[in-house]
Amino acid sequence: MDFSFTEEQTLLRNTVERFVQDKYDFETRAKIIKSDDGWRKDYWQQFAELGILAAPFDEDHGGLGGSAIDIMVMMEELGKGLVVEPFLPTVVLGGGFLRHGGTAAHKAEVIPAVIGGECVIAPAYAEPRGRFNLADLETTAKKDGEGYVLNGHKAVALGGPWADKFIITARTSGGQRDEQGVTVFLVDKNTDGLSTRDYPTVDGYRASEVMLDNVKVSADAIIGDVDNGLELVERVMDEGIAALCAEACGVMKQLVDKTIAYSRERKQFGVAIGSFQVLQHRMVDMYLNYEQSVSMTYMVNLKLGEDATERKKAASAAKVQIGRAGKFIGQNAVQIHGGMGITEEMDVGHYFKRITMIDTQFGNVDHHMRRYAALSE
Amino acid sequence: MDLAFEQADLAFQQEVRAYLDEVLDDELRRKLSQSKNGYVDKEGQVKWHKALAKKGWVAPHWPEEWGGPGWTATQKYIFDVENARLGTPIVSPMGVRMVGPVILAFGTDEQKKKFLPPIYNGDVWWCQGYSEPGAGSDLASLQMKAEDKGDHYLLNGTKIWTTHAQWADWIFCLVRTDATVAKRQNGISFVLVDMHSPGISVKPIVTLDGPIENEQEINQVFFDDVKVPKENRIGEQDKGWTYAKYLLEFERGNTYAPSIKRAIKKIRRIAAAESDGCGGQLIEDAGFRDKINQLEIEATAMEFTELRIFAALSAGQAPGPESSILKCRGSEMQQRVSELVLEAVGVYGHPFIADTFAISNEPRPGSDYAGPAAPAYFNYRKTSIYAGSNEIQRNIIAKLVLGL
Ligand SMILES: Cc1cc2nc3c(=O)[nH]c(=O)nc-3n(C[C@H](O)[C@H](O)[C@H](O)COP(=O)(O)OP(=O)(O)OC[C@H]3O[C@@H](n4cnc5c(N)ncnc54)[C@H](O)[C@@H]3O)c2cc1C
Numbered sequence: 001m002d003f004s005f006t007e008e009q010t011l012l013r014n015t016v017e018r019f020v021q022d023k024y025d026f027e028t029r030a031k032i033i034k035s036d037d038g039w040r041k042d043y044w045q046q047f048a049e050l051g052i053l054a055a056p057f058d059e060d061h062g063g064l065g066g067s068a069i070d071i072m073v074m075m076e077e078l079g080k081g082l083v084v085e086p087f088l089p090t091v092v093l094g095g096g097f098l099r100h101g102g103t104a105a106h107k108a109e110v111i112p113a114v115i116g117g118e119c120v121i122a123p124a125y126a127e128p129r130g131r132f133n134l135a136d137l138e139t140t141a142k143k144d145g146e147g148y149v150l151n152g153h154k155a156v157a158l159g160g161p162w163a164d165k166f167i168i169t170a171r172t173s174g175g176q177r178d179e180q181g182v183t184v185f186l187v188d189k190n191t192d193g194l195s196t197r198d199y200p201t202v203d204g205y206r207a208s209e210v211m212l213d214n215v216k217v218s219a220d221a222i223i224g225d226v227d228n229g230l231e232l233v234e235r236v237m238d239e240g241i242a243a244l245c246a247e248a249c250g251v252m253k254q255l256v257d258k259t260i261a262y263s264r265e266r267k268q269f270g271v272a273i274g275s276f277q278v279l280q281h282r283m284v285d286m287y288l289n290y291e292q293s294v295s296m297t298y299m300v301n302l303k304l305g306e307d308a309t310e311r312k313k314a315a316s317a318a319k320v321q322i323g324r325a326g327k328f329i330g331q332n333a334v335q336i337h338g339g340m341g342i343t344e345e346m347d348v349g350h351y352f353k354r355i356t357m358i359d360t361q362f363g364n365v366d367h368h369m370r371r372y373a374a375l376s377e
Numbered sequence: 378m379d380l381a382f383e384q385a386d387l388a389f390q391q392e393v394r395a396y397l398d399e400v401l402d403d404e405l406r407r408k409l410s411q412s413k414n415g416y417v418d419k420e421g422q423v424k425w426h427k428a429l430a431k432k433g434w435v436a437p438h439w440p441e442e443w444g445g446p447g448w449t450a451t452q453k454y455i456f457d458v459e460n461a462r463l464g465t466p467i468v469s470p471m472g473v474r475m476v477g478p479v480i481l482a483f484g485t486d487e488q489k490k491k492f493l494p495p496i497y498n499g500d501v502w503w504c505q506g507y508s509e510p511g512a513g514s515d516l517a518s519l520q521m522k523a524e525d526k527g528d529h530y531l532l533n534g535t536k537i538w539t540t541h542a543q544w545a546d547w548i549f550c551l552v553r554t555d556a557t558v559a560k561r562q563n564g565i566s567f568v569l570v571d572m573h574s575p576g577i578s579v580k581p582i583v584t585l586d587g588p589i590e591n592e593q594e595i596n597q598v599f600f601d602d603v604k605v606p607k608e609n610r611i612g613e614q615d616k617g618w619t620y621a622k623y624l625l626e627f628e629r630g631n632t633y634a635p636s637i638k639r640a641i642k643k644i645r646r647i648a649a650a651e652s653d654g655c656g657g658q659l660i661e662d663a664g665f666r667d668k669i670n671q672l673e674i675e676a677t678a679m680e681f682t683e684l685r686i687f688a689a690l691s692a693g694q695a696p697g698p699e700s701s702i703l704k705c706r707g708s709e710m711q712q713r714v715s716e717l718v719l720e721a722v723g724v725y726g727h728p729f730i731a732d733t734f735a736i737s738n739e740p741r742p743g744s745d746y747a748g749p750a751a752p753a754y755f756n757y758r759k760t761s762i763y764a765g766s767n768e769i770q771r772n773i774i775a776k777l778v779l780g781l
Contacts, residue, residue, distance in 0.1 A: 126724050128743070131654030156724045156742070177656055199742060201727040202587070202751040209742050268515040278768055331712075334758045338513050338766065339538045339595075342759055344583040353585060353755060356719075360726055366664050367654075 020081030048117030079250025086159030094121030101224030122163035124154035132363035160208025289325035323365035411733035426499035461635030506550035523552035567617035586752030633707030634680035708760035
């Protein structure tokens with residue numbers, strides 16, 4: 001047993017940490033999220049130069065051959081800075097699809113482009129009426145000669161406005177919620193018939209509704225096997241959850257630390273509010289919630305390689321933990337800041353908004369409680 | 378004990394219901410459904426205020442001499458319930474519920490004549506200048522200076538978190554007229570200040586829910602050599618704390634249960650419209666239904682707590698620290714409502730709609746009810762902070778009710 005980090009992992013963490021410290025202070029981020037583009041493309045290039053985008057990919061494709069733990073340490077640091085650039089959609093999810101299911105051609109062409117910062121990928125798996133069920137797909141892909149024709153509407157694709165390519169889940173056979181019949185496609189944004197409706201999100205990101213109107217793609221666009229895509233999707237989403245948990249830990253760490261610091265400084269009734277026992281116990285509970293979340297984040301990242309049932313249970317359990325802990329920590333961080341906590345000017349509110357929306361990403365607490373229960377029977 | 382209303386009360390209930398339903402027009406209903414913070418825009422707020430004033434119903438707690446309807450406690454309660462049932466706008470409390478009662482209780486005849494009719498008619502907008510950057514929970518530590526200049530005071534300092542100051546014509550302020558006192562509750566005066574006076578500036582505070590311009594909920598107000606005639610002081614100099622505390626009881630003594638019950642109905646409607654991702658609707662999901670039902674049961678407990686308190690009142694008892702019970706439980710339930718709405722809308726909690734009041738031909742991402750869900754959840758964290766934080770309310774209950 002060993003819970004220490006390798007030298008490479010420490011180096012990666014330090015690289016991201018330094019980037020956030022030097023270039024992603026609160027004011028800079030505020031400008032980024034209000035700008036027309038909503039992100040800094042030049043930062044993305046710098047991520048490429050720093051090797052951040054290469055971490056999980058094989059050395060054969062120009063990657064660093066890193067593990068889930070490499071992603072974990074980086075995501076934690078990105079979370080501390082509330083970095084909006086699309087590392088999770090592009091590298092973790094997009095990269096995951098390409099690594100686990102991509103064809104030799106995808107790997108040879110798309111992975112190097114991702115690593116080089118030239119290709120942003122936005123996975124579009126959710127649908128307006130599917131809630132969190134990854135198999136509930138109204139989007140169809142019908143065989144058309146050698147290729148396929150896609151029709152449908154994908155919801156809230158994070159990073160969509162910046163994407164060069166979408167990864168789209170669609171139904172190639174079976175009924176609307178069947179496990180069989182799900183296929184994954186890699187589609188260029190500028191393909192005829194594909195259009196987007198772009199918007200900011202409440203937590204400072206950008207996302208798109210993706211409309212597919214007779215979008216023709218060739219069979220080369222398929223990632224993984226026709227009709228058998230659901231296992232691949234679940235695997236990649238579980239990896240996404242593991243990374244998201246790490247981001248959440250970074251966010252929660254900030255919420256806890258900033259609240260403690262504020263409670264030392266803020267004086268009412270002639271004393272620091274941190275001296276009131278009721279607030280002390282609240283902050284202790286915030287800290288306990290945070291520590292449990294870190295543990296669960298290690299757990300899920302270490303179990304990503306296990307058989308599917310174990311992996312799924314680990315992911316759902318961790319997602320439940322960070323959902324609950326995030327809510328407790330976020331709400332109380334705001335509460336202890338008093339009026340300051342609900343202002344846009346103060347960073348704590350932005351961490352609160354992010355941790356809130358993390359619960360909805362990849363399925364909320366209720367969804368994962370049910371998934372966990374189904375796997376435990 | 379008896380739950381049933383008398384015949385006359387039932388007739389009154391019908392009358393209230395019919396009138397409210399008539400004056401709550403489609404535009405107000407639309408704006409309310411899109412509100413991120415419980416208010417609509419100023420135009421809508423004033424429109425609603427005037428509709429009630431016209432009928433003589435805008436100030437149920439005022440004496441008849443000044444336009445109060447002379448209702449019994451039961452009628453007041455029925456009026457509250459009917460408003461909540463329909464989901465009408467909150468009448469901006471700062472005039473009618475806050476400064477109004479203070480002027481009625483402690484104001485001079487001139488002050489009453491000058492200030493009460495425009496408050497009643499909705500012709501002037503008031504805001505509340507209590508909190509300061511250094512004086513929140515510890516309100517008595519306030520420092521805004523009011524120098525005695527003979528016939529007027531000269532005000533210097535700042536007030537913060539001032540709700541709707543940008544719309545206000547007048548502000549009532551707690552100011553320090555004596556800084557040398559040992560007990561900080563002394564040396565405070567209660568003054569009424571014209572917001573159009575030279576030297577006043579208002580700076581918006583943008584809240585987490587991302588309000589659009591001029592729709593911000595709170596502000597910081599700066600006072601730079603602002604002259605206030607002494608005739609605008611309420612009661613005695615240095616005795617303002619007494620009047621301020623009188624007002625706080627009105628601020629906290631709301632009924633919560635009826636509006637929470639209405640909000641629960643709305644959650645049920647949303648859950649019936651959202652799919653559960655398993656071929657059914659979210660309302661069929663046992664876990665989600667449990668949460669709604671749990672909240673409704675707690676709202677019923679709240680309702681009967683309110684009824685008990687209100688029954689005691691009609692027998693002539695004062696509400697006292699009971700208002701803290703209502704404030705704690707009520708605000709926490711309001712927050713849980715906003716939490717469940719956000720949970721219900723699923724992934725469509727993410728899109729940010731800057732102007733939820735705007736009418737546009739372009740459909741929104743997700744349903745109309747999803748747009749305000751996350752902003753309202755963020756905004757409603759305020760309810761356990763303002764009007765005395767819930768920690769402070771619990772301190773009050775511990776001290777005054779439990780005797781600890
Ligand atoms: C949306 C909104 C609207 C408002 N509108 C107005 C308005 O119109 N006019 C106006 O005058 N004010 C207004 N307020 C101000 C409000 O009354 C204050 O925010 C409130 O009194 C808390 O003060 P504070 O923000 O300075 O927090 P602080 O007093 O600094 O409190 C910070 C934290 O410490 C806790 N704390 C403080 N003292 C104790 C204690 N003794 N024991 C345990 N815990 C303690 C608090 O509960 C809180 O969690 C508004 C506030 C909000 C959020």
